[in-house]
Amino acid sequence: MSKTQPEVIHGGGDIQNTDHKRGKKRKRKGGDAGVDLRKGAGKVTKFDDEEQPIEEIIPSTVPTTSTETPKPADPGQLVHAKYGEAPNAEQRLKGHQPKQPEKQTGKQPNHVRDEREKQKEQPKKVPSRPWKTANGGQSTYQSHHLIKKRDELLPKRKALPIWPQADSIRQRLRENNVLVLTGETGSGKSTQVPQFLQSEDWCIKTIAITQPRRVAAISLARRVSEEMGSLFGAQSPTAKVGYSVRFDNAAGPNTKIKFLTEGMLLQEMLRDPEMKQYSAVVVDEVHERSVNVDLILGFLRNLISKIESGKGGRKHPLKVVVMSATADVEGLVNFFAEGLEQDQKALETSSVPKTISQATRDRISTCFVEGRQFPVKTTYLPEPTLDWVECALKIIFQIHYKEPLPGDVLVFLTGQDKIEALEKLVNDYAAAMDTGMPKLLALPLFAALPQQAQQRIFQPTPYRTRKVILATNIAETSVTVPGVRFVIDCGKSKIKQYRSNLGLESLLAKPISKSAAIQRQGRAGREAPGQCYRLYTENDFKALEERTMPEILRCDLSQSLLTMKARGVNDVLHFPFLDQPPRETLGKALMQLFHLGALNEDGTINDLGIKMAKLPVTPMLARIIVEATNPEFDCLLDVVDIISALSTEDSIFFNIATEEKREQAEEARRNLYRREGDHMTFLATVQQYAEEQTDRKAWCERHFVSHRAMQSVMNIRKQLRQQCIQLKLLSSEAPTSNSTPNTDAILACILRGFVSNTARLCPDGSYKTFFRNQLVAVHPSSVMHGRKIKAEAIVFSEFLFTNKSYAKKVSAVQMNWVEDVMKEVVPM
DNA sequence: GAGCACTGC
Structure with a gap:
């Protein structure tokens, strides 16, 4: 029996699963040969050792706590699969949603219904008559x-x-x-x-x-x-x-x-x-x-x-x-x-x-x-610390020297920078360890990490090695890391909070809540009794908020309110919220919807609002789509391409670690980049990708573009086009790609959705927003960043505060365009 | 010169 969870979880036996298993088998056979699974890729040997117990693979000299290891098929663990562990792996390996066979919508023959009724009475009985499958045969x-x-x-x-x-x-x-x-x-x-x-x-x-x-x-x-x-x-x-x-x-x-x-x-x-x-x-x-x-x-x-x-x-x-x-x-x-x-x-x-x-x-x-959870012993710091990266490092090695194998370590950190810093430290110190010691394997885990790298946490721990997983709070709910017996919790996480009065989102590291701390601690006791080290004092813990502030109190409510209005809940101020958002936040969101043209003056939803509510994007983006159907602009397909790129979660132009690679990427992306800004750059990228008919994956590699992100963009694009046809914004005839995009028209539409996200150039070269005169810097991820000749005004579709205010996804516009739209939206 | 985590007609 294997002790790894993914195999237990699916066992459905489809091709992907089989591949997954094989990969792991190779890995296990490779034993201490190294971490990189890809080394052996392609050289499939034999799999008759499929059921070989782990004890036979790991020599008995390795200290184990096998008596504590629960049965691999523990159903309690299977339930955890819903946190996305194995299917996550499977799915992300594929890069997109598993393709389902064509949906069969045919009417049910009567006999099938009868079968159902019978089964209902006697749930244990097998339907005596096998159903017909699409390919016939095999069904029995x-x-x-x-x-x-x-x-x-x-x-x-x-x-x-x-x-x-x-x-x-x-x-x-x-x-x-x-x-x-x-x-x-x-x-x-x-x-x-x-x-x-x-x-x-x-x-x-x-x-x-x-x-x-x-x-x-x-x-x-x-x-x-x-x-x-x-x-x-x-x-x-x-x-x-x-x-x-x-x-x-x-x-x-x-x-x-x-x-x-x-x-x-x-x-x-x-x-x-x-x-x-x-x-x-x-x-x-x-x-x-x-x-x-x-x-x-x-x-x-x-x-x-x-x-x-x-x-x-x-x-x-x-x-x-x-x-x-x-x-x-x-x-x-x-x-x-x-x-x-x-x-x-x-x-x-x-x-x-x-x-x-x-x-x-x-x-x-x-x-x-009650749940099924092993006890977890919790240790606090005697004194508070400011440098918890250093502190985590010490505890990792303390665990490694003191505690027997197996037992991986999961460290909760705030973000990529801390993770990479600690990863380097762990690797440096591990390299200096006595050769007689078991090895340490540091594995980073955060959402922006390429999928293949994320998968490494699911691979079995190599012989005489302890994994140290350095994770963001992705490991708190979304990904269940197997094999963890030790948790180190820095007590913080980055939280996105929307400030409606500024129209600005902030992303800052804040103390977590008690319930989040307990959740993190629990990750040590999934498979055996565990230990949790909190990098703060017991008093700090006691001072934490009981619960994490619900998202509804810290996000932009305009989309939720539009949904409610479209569902006939007109009086949103008296909607039964489990936690009532401040009246002011609700008011701001209503004003925003009004300015976007989705509401009448009395606050009721209008036809435009109904259309916007039916588009699976934020109200701002929905307004841009509707605006593009205006005969004056007539650029719907181009705008849909841009919106698709804006609404995908992962970035199309992924980050590149090393300096030389970065120059290479800049070069490769040169024919995609547009001087008009990020939005036109997205358009060029989506259109060139869509035109590529032979090998899109290779195209992405050539252009340093994320293939996974582009697949997601194409999904959204297809869905948005269909929705536009249904809303009669687009005629159903096959959409043809435009010859040259009308940049001015496209930017005018974007301006209509993001009037409040506009800034003008100041004499000192900085940008200040039109509405509140707030200083804003062009984010380094933008093609507009670091330009020598700066645009007189910009429009941006994201406004984020981290260490300062950043405009992300930026385009250059003319001052008088902004003034025109502002007049239309807020008549003075 | 920088990136917590999810999700939808």
Whole structure:
């Protein structure tokens, strides 16, 4: 048996997985030969040692704590897969979402439905009649395979902490419509709760279960379909388990359990406010408090109040399960109870009732499930330190000298600069270690790191080596690092905060919250008892905030408010927010929407606003798209290309580490760079990439452009074009690429969306914003950075404060253009 | 001369 998790997690046996395994086998055979997996690439030997136990590979001289090592197939660990560990690996290796077979939307023949009904009565029975697969044949074999897998998984499911509570959970939801379920990490709640509910009498429609991240939605869906012995997603229209994430909808007419990202559920709520296609909505990972989760909870609270007071148009029940890892049960119960109480007292009264009666509170069920976590011993610094990089270095070596192998170290740092600094230090000191010592392998981990480098944390630790993973808070939620027994926590993380009065985002290292510190600490106890070193004093810990400030209190609300308005929530000031954003922030966001032309003077949404809300981009970018359809400008396709590039998360022009490489890259990118600025540079890049028909990957390599980013750009571009056709902004005829882009028209449109992000050149060569006269520097990542001849005015699509105010994604404009748009937007 | 982490019709 292998002790590594990724293999345990998928086992689905598709080609990617097999490759993944092979890669690791080679690696393991290579043993202490080195770290670089790619060395052996291509030379596939034999794989008959597939099941060779790790003990036979690692000589017995290596100190192990094998008695503490949990069973590799621990279902508790499998649940963690939703944090994206293995599928993340798989997916990121591919560079984009796994391609699903063509969606099959054909109507279900009656016999299939009958099968479904039968199965519902006797969930353990196998459908006697194998379904037809797209390629025919194989289905019987496949069905046996699925059932075998399902039966194998059943004992593991039964061992999950949540299993004994199944009846209790079902009972509580029969009594009440809302259940608040606190399930610690490893309890199995995400995979089991939907399965507990699917055979209930009230459950005649689909169960939706939301996830903050795409990979989590997909990997959970795969896991649950295996546990149910069902096909998965788009494999067959009869599949009972599906998922829906951006660019990839794998749910069909027979989907009983559907995992979706929070954003997708919100979009569905726009089309179907009463959620008639669902019998239950399970909101998972509520403790992460994403903006989307807050909106979903507000909408659900309104909907439940409406249903319970008999006003809804729904014909069948709707059950809501709110699942959280931390125990803020009280807050969530009160939140929903308040909705019920308020409804009884007639919705007109806007004042929130101060007291909630016990009777109302009893209408919200609660449930607590313990997790599966090993104890973690925590150590604090006796005195505070300023240099925690140095401090982390000492502790790493202290652990390495004192503690037996295996046991990797995970260090939480704030950002790339600190990670790279510490990486260098660890490597330098490790090189000077006594040759008799086990080796140390420092592995950086942050989102901007190329995928291949990120994958290294999943490769098995080489012989007589201890991994030291140096990570940002990507390792807190998104990536589960296997093999960690020691955590070092610097107590800080970089947080993005939007200041609506300045229209500026800041990205600064701030102290983390207690719950984040506990989350980090817990990463040491996933596989065995662990240790956590906090690089601050116990008093510092006690002084931390209890919870991380929810995102909704620190982000630009204009997009959320536009979504709400489009869904018919006009009075956004009285929307039930779990945490009420300051009135001023709401007001600023409303003003912004008004200036963008999305709202009427009375604050109601207009046709333009409805169109903007339907575009999957920020309101500013949506306004630019609509502006481009103005006959005066007529540059929609070019603008869509630019917006696609602006809205991809990873940068198209990745950073280059060494000086000589950088010069090489500048040279290679020269025919992409445009003197008009970043936006026209993006346009040239997208268009040249799109024109490349033979080998786009090679094109990217030649131009030092990120292929992964460009694939994502093309996905967004396709989606935006489709949406433009639906909104009748674009005629459906095949779009033809323009001869020469009309720069002036394009920049005029960009100006319309970003009037407030404009600055003029001052005599001393600096830029100051038009509105607030605030000093702003052109970011070094811009093609406009360091120009000798400076533009008289600039427009920028990002405004960020780190060590000073930076304009990112900048274009040169003429002073009178800015004045013209300003007159139009804010008539004086 | 610099880059916390997610996500959507």
